[in-house]
Amino acid sequence: MTKTLPIINDDPWLEPYAAAIEGRHEDAARKIQELTGGSGNLDDFANAYNYYGLHRDQQGWTLREWAPHATSIYLVGTFSDWKECEPYRMQPVADGNWEIKLPARAMKHGDLFKLHVHWDGGWGERIPAYATRVVQDETTKIFSAQVWCPEKPYQFKVKHFVPNTAPLLIYECHIGMAEDKEGVGTYEEFRVNVLPRVIKDGYNAIQIMAIQEHPYYGSFGYHVSSFYAASSRFGTPDELKHLIDDAHAAGIAVIMDIVHSHAVKNEVEGLGRFDGSYDLYFYGDSRREHPAWDSLCFDYGKDAVLNFLLSNCKYWIKEYQFDGFRFDGVTSMLYYNHGLGQAFGSYADYYNGGEDTNAITYLTLANVLIHEINPHAITIAEEMSGMPGLARPYSDGGLGFDYRMAMGIPDYWIKTIKEKRDEDWKPTSIFWELTNRRADEKTVSYAESHDQALVGDKTIIFRLIDKEMYWHMMVGDNNSVVDRGMALHKMIRMATASLINGAYLNFMGNEWGHPEWIDFPREGNGWSYKYARRQWSLVDRKDLKYQYLNNWDNDMIHLLSSVHNFQATPIRKLWDKDDDQVLAYMRGNLVFVFNFSPTRSYTGYGILAPAGEYDGVLDSDSPRYGGYGNIDESVSHLTQPDPLYADAHLGWLKLYLPARSMQVLRLAAAKPVKAAARKPAARKAHTGRKKKK
Structure with a gap:
């Protein structure tokens, strides 16, 4: 009797679609045996x-x-x-x-x-x-x-690197636009100028875009022409290897943004009609051209195409020591209609016959191969339909990705900022959106990536502050629009990062509120590089407020990374009250408390929490982060007992909550504490006691 796959056992709602799920699993198993001559070893095949x-x-x-x-x-x-x-x-x-x-x-x-x-x-x-x-x-x-055959090719110093994924904190970056200058940055400049910033910031992975050669710089690297060539506009292969080696030496994993979902249409530079035929690597019928991307779609049903793409994955791991991949455009690969115009409102939408079984087989094989070559490798799917099993192991009946991008989160934040008054931000909605995911799949949570910064859109900070950023970011310049924007920027990023179940991602410069947008040189802007760069000089200046947002992000990242397996610690909601706009939850011994109200500060606000003593760890209202300093960080907080919750070892944690702020506290003594006689909580006094020096 055939055993039911774990993915179906774990989710009863998938039972009606068991045949489709098991069929996909069998397709992959059959193809592995076929390609490997029965050995099952894809590593030997992908050469x-x-x-x-x-x-x-x-x-x-x-x-x-x-x-x-x-x-x-x-x-x-x-x-x-x-x-x-x-x-x-x-x-x-x-x-x-x-x-x-x-x-x-x-x-x-x-x-x-x-x-x-x-x-x-x-x-x-x-x-x-x-x-x-x-x-x-x-x-x-x-x-x-x-011809690239130097006399003394680069030799890696770090031979066996193991990424730290507990938690995985990703700094998404683009080599060309990583410099302050109006021009194209290089691998070497990134290694010398930007990598040290990433190390100091506390991130433990970089995700590099636009590595595969692409003829049009403005495509952001997504219209690939030469799949095995590292883009020469950024430097030499040896310089890229040196960058990766230095990252590894600093404990930083290097993830490549790989594009196997489509290819540029160019025929001279690309694979469009390599041998004169239209269907060598791509479909030869109406499916050949992508209807939205002006590009060509691979025919994943051909063994030669599978060999080309699978070998490509192995090549980047073996030749350049990449630690894994973020696969771009996975939704487009999964469905015959590329997921365009489809709502995906129920499980039936994933199993209605519109799935590209050949592409699903390829993605499954790619994950099997990558983890066969390097069991510590990281694979991430950029996928927005929510197909179940995408980030479950192949052995469980999944496609084998380690993580899936939580693409709904940035959309939620942008929609909230654009369409809701500050008074209408609901903690219940925020908490639900940031934790709404499949329990059996890890996600990469993010408030914004490069997508939200492209021309025609705006970063979170620019939506919040807009033109006031040009005039009121000087230290000492008190501006209500800037103060609001900075306060919400800090809260949005902390809520997103602290509720991860896998990884957290930030696009370079956004951590400190890089102004404006991203716009690569093109005919429409006079081929200008003005917006295709990162103005690091802004955050380095002590007379500007960008430093405060950078301080906050640095301390936030270091806090999360200080807790081993933070991403796996259970999330325990302690309090949410939409009328007050207050949200509190606990992970491990850390309590995260948010007051989203734009006007109301609360004195002695009670939150039901595990009884004990709590110390302040971070608060967004600190002057170090551009706040007003209304919270006395030297105070320890003792919970007040409540007879109704004595058996549950819960007590009332009484806090001062300034408007538009959040704070993190650590449970120092996880046991019931007898309440001491104390005066009513006041604005700066809190209900607590001074920490011992």
């Missing part, structure tokens, strides 16, 4: 990059490419004066593959090259599909592959 592409050994050079529709292929480059020469003609071998072997003197490090691919009825210049180095001529803007 396309070791066969295809340009390779140097003691005998010389070997170049192979897959182009079954081609009739002839010539290797051309600086070594042949870009002309077709018989010595550089590739030869057809089995299964649509082409090969050329050349002596060592035929090419050298730094040479540029392409392929001239001929087919019945035409020909075209092509960059090899497995090129590992692609560069653009500064004058002509033409892309070419480049």
Whole structure:
């Protein structure tokens, strides 16, 4: 008798769809056996990059490419004066593959090259599909592959890195826009200038965007042309390796934003018509072009495409030591309609026949392979439909991702800021939204990522403060709009970060309230880099208020990381009262208390909590964070007993709650404490006692 998969056992609501879930699981199992010849070892299968592409050994050079529709292929480059020469003609071998072997003197490090691919009825210049180095001529803007074989290639110093995921705190970043200058930043500049900031901030992972080569800088790296090439506009492969090595030495994991959901339509730079055919890597019918992204959709039903993509995952792990991937556009992959215009209001929407079973199989295999290569690897799905099992292990019946992006959270915050008066922010709604997730799947929670900062949208801080940021961010300039914006910015980020069940993510610069938006150089803005950078000078200036938000984020991140497995500690709601706009919850021995009211401060506000003594840890009203200093942080708080809750060892924690503020307290003595005679709580006195020095 076949055992029911754990994912179905754990969620009775999935029982009606057991056949579909088990069918997907069997599809993946069958494909693994098929691809591996029965061994089940995908690591042995995913080696396309070791066969295809340009390779140097003691005998010389070997170049192979897959182009079954081609009739002839010539290797051309600086070594042949870009002309077709018989010595550089590739030869057809089995299964649509082409090969050329050349002596060592035929090419050298730094040479540029392409392929001239001929087919019945035409020909075209092509960059090899497995090129590992692609560069653009500064004058002509033409892309070419480049021979990359330095005499002394970079050697990693850190050999076996294990990421810290307890909790995982991610700093999302883009190398090109990570500098203060109006231009393109480099791997080396990021390593020297930005990585030390990340280390100081307390994050334990960086998630790097736009690594795979893309011809249009303004695509943010999402229209990939060369899947095996690290973008040369940021520097050399060795410089990227040096950056990753230094991150590992500092205990920071490096996650790559990988794009396997689609590809750029370009034919010369990309895979669009590599051998003249339309369906080599992509669908050949109406599904070929993505209806919303102006790009091409992979045909995940082809074994050669699976080999190309799975080997790509392995390549970045093995060659560059990446610790995992954030898979972009997963929703688009999962459904034939790419999830466009679909509400996903019930479980039936995930099992109605509109799922792309081939793509689901690929994603499952990718996760199996990645964790086979590195059991400590991190995989994250950028997915908005909420498909059950996405972030459950393959053995449980899931697709195998470690985390899924909690994409509803930033949407919730933006909607709240845009559509609700401050007086209408409801703690019950906030708590529900930040904890509304499947109990069996870990998520990456975030208030905002790069998406919320793109032109046409606004970051949280810019929605809150807007144009006042240009005039009233000087220290000592008391402005009610700025004060409100900074207070809510701190509270939003703490609520989001402190209610994680997996990981927390921040986009670079947003932690300290980077002003304005992100807009890459394009024709519409005169090819300007003004908004495609990070103005670190703002947070470094002691006469500006950005430092206060940075202090808050630093202390928040360090607090969460100081609690081992914080993300796994149970969340215990202590209090929520929409009329008062007060929310309190507990994780471990930490209590998080929020007063979202814009006008009402509360003296001696009672929260039912485990009886004992509590010390203040953080409060957003501290002058260190740009607040008013209304909370006396030297006070310890003793709960007041209540006969009704004596058996439950609960008492009333009486606190002063300034308007628009939050505070974190730590339970110092987890046992009932006899209440001492004390005066009524006052604004600065609290119900408590001074901490011992």
